[in-house]
Amino acid sequence: MFILSHTPSIADRFLTELRDTSLQTDRMRFRRNIERVGEVLAYEISKTLTYRHETIHTPLGPARGTLLDQPLVLATILRASLPFHQGFLHLFDQAENAFVGAYRGPHAQDDTFQVEMDYIASPSLQDKTLILMDPMLATGRSLEKVYQALLQFGTPAQVHVAAVIASPEGVAHIQDRMPECRLWLGTVDSHLNEHFYIVPGLGDAGDLAFGPKE
């Protein structure tokens, strides 16, 4: 498991701004900071991928070029993950993409919730490297449900799961239910509250990025 905040860097400022209520009213800044954490995590993941060398030609002669040698699929969970996805696309600009519409439904009386899923579009995942992302890893149920649904498109060779803020409960859930996945996190917070929100977290990432939904 990789945790970005374990090494002090400028990315800590992005995380700080994301949490700060005095800055959260600026939706553009909120989305851009999610995107920036995506860019940094994409770079960290890129260090683990496979590259091939090819001779290319500069105006002054041949040079050794280095190219990504792994087919990538970036998979994202609507809505909150759209800016995170964009950050990954800035680095992995030739990747294929999958989108899944999923959201946490209303709380039942026993205070559980169902993850509703109503849209899925994906290329084949067979033997590819799947990077599944969602900025908030709270209970982990959304990511697990989406991952299980994506497997109908084939068995990936490698799976990376990325999140901006995770809870310890969410991390444990993914490690238990999706042990083949490697986790890439901005940071891990204290706990989940009674509504399954991450504390201190940042609030509702989808609403902060795009406004409230009915």
Ligand SMILES: O=P(O)(O)OC[C@H]1O[C@H](OP(=O)(O)OP(=O)(O)O)[C@H](O)[C@@H]1O
């Ligand atoms: O780990 P979990 O407990 O499943 O919670 C995390 C999910 O909750 C948020 O989405 P939400 O349901 O708020 O939808 P939204 O993106 O439309 O706001 C978030 O983006 C994750 O998808």
Ligand SMILES: O=c1cc[nH]c(=O)[nH]1
């Ligand atoms: O803390 C949380 C949990 C789920 N979804 C969010 O946007 N925030």
Ligand SMILES: [Mg+2]
């Ligand atoms: Mg939301």
